[in-house]
Amino acid sequence: DAGVIQSPRHEVTEMGQEVTLRCKPISGHDYLFWYRQTMMRGLELLIYFNNNVPIDDSGMPEDRFSAKMPNASFSTLKIQPSEPRDSAVYFCASSLSWTGEKAEAFFGQGTRLTVV
Amino acid sequence: KQEVTQIPAALSVPEGENLVLNCSFTDSAIYNLQWFRQDPGKGLTSLLLIQSSQREQTSGRLNASLDKSSGRSTLYIAASQPGDSATYLCAVSNDYKLSFGAGTTVTVRA
Numbered sequence: 528d529a530g531v532i533q534s535p536r537h538e539v540t541e542m543g544q545e546v547t548l549r550c551k552p553i554s555g556h557d558y559l560f561w562y563r564q565t566m567m568r569g570l571e572l573l574i575y576f577n578n579n580v581p582i583d584d585s586g587m588p589e590d591r592f593s594a595k596m597p598n599a600s601f602s603t604l605k606i607q608p609s610e611p612r613d614s615a616v617y618f619c620a621s622s623l624s625w626t627g628e629k630a631e632a633f634f635g636q637g638t639r640l641t642v643v
Numbered sequence: 644k645q646e647v648t649q650i651p652a653a654l655s656v657p658e659g660e661n662l663v664l665n666c667s668f669t670d671s672a673i674y675n676l677q678w679f680r681q682d683p684g685k686g687l688t689s690l691l692l693i694q695s696s697q698r699e700q701t702s703g704r705l706n707a708s709l710d711k712s713s714g715r716s717t718l719y720i721a722a723s724q725p726g727d728s729a730t731y732l733c734a735v736s737n738d739y740k741l742s743f744g745a746g747t748t749v750t751v752r753a
Binding site: 531560569570572575582583618620625626627628630631632633634635636637639 | 674675677679684685686687688689692694732734736739740741742743744745746
C-alpha cells in the first residue's frame with residue numbers, strides 16, 4: 528500500500544477563497560483523522576471518522592471548516608471562506624483500529640496551506 | 644483534558660551517544676502510546692506503538708518504555724547517528740483522540 532495520500536502538497540490561496548484538501552487513507556483502515564499543525568499550537572485533532580461516519584468534530588475551529596468522507600477511500604476537508612490564520616500544515620491519518628496492536632496511526636505527508 | 648509534555652524541547656549529541664527522550668501525560672487511562680518521528684517539512688513516521696498493557700516495545704536501535712501509573716514513557720535510541728536527527732513526538736490515545744506532545748528536536752553531530 529502506498530500509505531496515506533494527501534493532495535495537494537502545497538496550497539497558496541487568497542483570503543476569502545474556498546480551499547479543499549483531499550485524503551486517501553490506507554485501504555481497509557476504519558478510522559480517519561484530520562489534524563492541523565502550527566508552531567504555536569502543535570498538532571491538533573480537528574475531526575475523525577469511523578467507517579465513513581464523523582464521530583467527533585469538536586476540534587473543528589469554526590463553521591468555516593467542514594469535512595466529509597463519502598466513501599472508505601476518500602475524505603475532504605474544506606475551508607470556506609479561508610482566512611490568513613488558517614495557514615498551517617494539515618495532516619490526514621488513518622488506522623485499522625483504536626485499541627490493540629492494530630491501533631497504529633499512519634500519517635500522510637501533509638498539505639501546507641498558506642492564506643494570503 | 645489530556646496534557647502531554649516532552650522534555651527536553653531540544654537535544655544535541657555527538658554521534659554514537661545514546662539518546663533518551665522523555666514523555667509525560669496527565670491522564671493515565673490511555674489505550675496506547677505511540678512515538679513518531681518528523682523530519683522538516685515532512686509527515687509523521689510511526690516508530691513504535693506501546694499498548695496500555697505493555698511495559699516496553701523494541702524495534703532495532705529503538706526501545707520505548709511505558710509506566711502508565713506514573714504517566715511516563717521514555718524513548719531510547721542506541722548509538723545515535725546523524726540520520727537520527729529529527730523531531731520526535733509522543734502521542735497518547737484515550738477518548739478516541741490522539742494527544743500529542745510538542746516534540747523533542749534532536750541533532751546528532753557527526
